[in-house]
Amino acid sequence: MGMNRPSVRLAATIAIGGLTWLGCQAVAQADDEEAARQARWAQVQRAVFADRKVMDGASMLQLEAPPRALDPALVPLTITLTGTKPVKGVYVVIDNNPAPLAGHFIFGPAADPRTLKLRVRVDQYTDVHAVAEGADGQLYAVAKFVKASGGCSAPAGAADAEHLGQMKLHLSEGFTAGKPLQAQLMIRHPNFNGMQMDQLTRYYTPAHFIRTIDVSYAGGAVLHVDADISLSTDPVISFGFVPRARGQLKVAVRDSKQQSFERSFDVPAG
Amino acid sequence: MRVALRARVFCSLALLMSVHAGAAEVAEPDDYWTGPINSDVPATITGGVVIHARELADLLRTASVVLIDVSNAPVRPAGMAPNSAWLPLPHDSITGSLWVAGAGQGKITPEAERLFAQTLARKTGGNRDHPIVIYCHERCWLSWNAARRAIRLGYRRVHWFPEGIEGWRASGFSTVATEPERAETS
Numbered sequence: 001m002g003m004n005r006p007s008v009r010l011a012a013t014i015a016i017g018g019l020t021w022l023g024c025q026a027v028a029q030a031d032d033e034e035a036a037r038q039a040r041w042a043q044v045q046r047a048v049f050a051d052r053k054v055m056d057g058a059s060m061l062q063l064e065a066p067p068r069a070l071d072p073a074l075v076p077l078t079i080t081l082t083g084t085k086p087v088k089g090v091y092v093v094i095d096n097n098p099a100p101l102a103g104h105f106i107f108g109p110a111a112d113p114r115t116l117k118l119r120v121r122v123d124q125y126t127d128v129h130a131v132a133e134g135a136d137g138q139l140y141a142v143a144k145f146v147k148a149s150g151g152c153s154a155p156a157g158a159a160d161a162e163h164l165g166q167m168k169l170h171l172s173e174g175f176t177a178g179k180p181l182q183a184q185l186m187i188r189h190p191n192f193n194g195m196q197m198d199q200l201t202r203y204y205t206p207a208h209f210i211r212t213i214d215v216s217y218a219g220g221a222v223l224h225v226d227a228d229i230s231l232s233t234d235p236v237i238s239f240g241f242v243p244r245a246r247g248q249l250k251v252a253v254r255d256s257k258q259q260s261f262e263r264s265f266d267v268p269a270g
Numbered sequence: 271m272r273v274a275l276r277a278r279v280f281c282s283l284a285l286l287m288s289v290h291a292g293a294a295e296v297a298e299p300d301d302y303w304t305g306p307i308n309s310d311v312p313a314t315i316t317g318g319v320v321i322h323a324r325e326l327a328d329l330l331r332t333a334s335v336v337l338i339d340v341s342n343a344p345v346r347p348a349g350m351a352p353n354s355a356w357l358p359l360p361h362d363s364i365t366g367s368l369w370v371a372g373a374g375q376g377k378i379t380p381e382a383e384r385l386f387a388q389t390l391a392r393k394t395g396g397n398r399d400h401p402i403v404i405y406c407h408e409r410c411w412l413s414w415n416a417a418r419r420a421i422r423l424g425y426r427r428v429h430w431f432p433e434g435i436e437g438w439r440a441s442g443f444s445t446v447a448t449e450p451e452r453a454e455t456s
Contacts, residue, residue, distance in 0.1 A: 040359070043357065044355070047355035047357055098344045098346075098356060098359075099347075099350065099354060099357075100355055101354060124359070153308075153342075193347055194348065195344070195345075195347075206348065207348050207349055207350075209347070211349070211351065228351070229347055256347075256348070256350070257349065
């Protein structure tokens with residue numbers, strides 16, 4: 001079975017040469033890719049934040065994202081505020097998606113903004129930026145690179161008119177006055193982005209997605225979300241709020257076809 | 271230099287073999303393919319010729335060829351907030367291509383069908399023997415469908431390049447940012 005000497009030498013030469021060549025290519029390519037990522041972020045920044053300066057946010061917030069996503073249509077993101085400066089909102093930007101701004105989350109007086117979770121679509125390998133906006137209007141960004149592709153055209157299943165707009169809420173624990181609670185909100189909505197094919201007709205399903213979500217507790221604003229086509233089907237969003245007195249958590253959702261959905265949830269005693 | 275060339279040939283061969291291995295079991299559909307666009311493709315196209323990167327490079331050097339990219343183009347979804355950013359990444363085609371988006375759909379819209387037929391007629395000067403090369407991405411049925419469509423329009427020298435943009439780049443050839451063709455307004 002053994003190869004004779006010249007062929008071993010030839011194979012080794014080819015292998016070493018090939019590896020060297022691939023190595024050089026890889027280094028050159030990595031430089032190119034880094035430059036391309038920076039150029040794209042600069043372009044996206046201009047489109048989303050115009051001339052506003054965006055500073056490094058390492059001391060303000062953290063972003064957790066899977067380096068390689070199992071499902072590009074359901075990529076989980078967690079944003080944790082770690083700084084001491086008050087923050088009025090968070091932007092989630094998926095640089096290489098055609099609509100890069102996945103969501104703008106604005107915290108109300110009743111919010112506990114420290115932890116925010118959502119699930120998004122990723123269309124191709126991309127940097128994901130979480131950008132915190134301080135109460136003073138300053139912007140602070142952190143980024144994670146996510147390897148996922150095809151999330152925007154992944155089949156989303158049929159529109160489920162019967163359950164459209166239905167909501168569920170999970171609370172981390174019961175009500176104790178002044179003690180922050182974490183809420184997980186689930187909304188039934190296909191969030192069609194216009195790039196998914198109908199499995200039956202084979203034509204593209206028209207876009208139909210959630211535009212805004214408003215959450216309040218006992219009449220005080222918790223969270224306003226401006227969403228876009230990058231939220232996953234059946235969006236799940238986790239956020240914190242501080243209940244000062246007994247009340248209901250009210251959620252109002254409006255979508256791109258001007259349909260509205262509302263639901264109020266009791267917050268049982270702890 | 272020689273080593274680099276060897277490696278490049280080796281890589282091209284490996285790519286070729288992997289493309290063949292992946293496509294071996296897929297039969298040509300009777301009509302246009304209406305299944306998932308990004309899935310394994312056949313190794314053949316009846317009435318046309320399958321072409322690979324190096325042969326395509328040679329063909330482009332030696333002949334006048336109508337080179338058509340039928341990759342999908344992103345379309346801004348209806349209902350987005352008017353001020354929200356719509357910034358699809360630039361699309362890179364093989365240098366010298368026309369990008370005719372929509373021409374490879376299994377169920378084609380009348381507008382896309384017209385644009386495809388008009389583009390072919392204009393670029394070939396109506397000569398049904400003019401060489402045409404059609405491609406999109408790797409593992410992408412759009413180019414297979416569009417090649418069949420061109421064959422059914424009566425073109426006799428239709429080449430289908432299944433490795434697509436990715437295979438072209440992997441073989442070390444160049445691509446360039448391209449804008450999609452628009453229908454002529456009449």
